[in-house]
Amino acid sequence: MKLPFNSRSLLRHLSYGDHIRPARDWFTLLSVAVFLVAVSLAWNLWLLNTVERGGVIGTESAPAAFDEAPIRSVQAVFKEREEEELRFKREYRFVDPSVAGS
DSSP states (O other), X not given: OOOSSOHHHHHHHHSOOSSOOHHHHHHHHHHHHHHHHHHHHHHHHHHHHHHHTTOOOSSOOOOSOXXXXXXXXXXXXXXXXXXXXXXXXHTOOOOOHHHHTO
């Protein structure tokens, strides 16, 4: 198989020789970092699009139906609190003792 570029010159360029070349090391480090950031960005965009479209991530499928009883009980608690708040505003009368004596 013939490669479109000369792999020996590339390996010779990246290999250590008699001299240390910090520019090559920094270039390699930054190249790997940019590649990993690009892969992470692509993965996160794919994940976001899949979740936005309602897709499932992984092998587990969503349950066919869920139990609505806990949700309804919490909604009932908040409804009772709302009704009690309205009673405090409209029905209950409070006397301020500091004003009652005057």
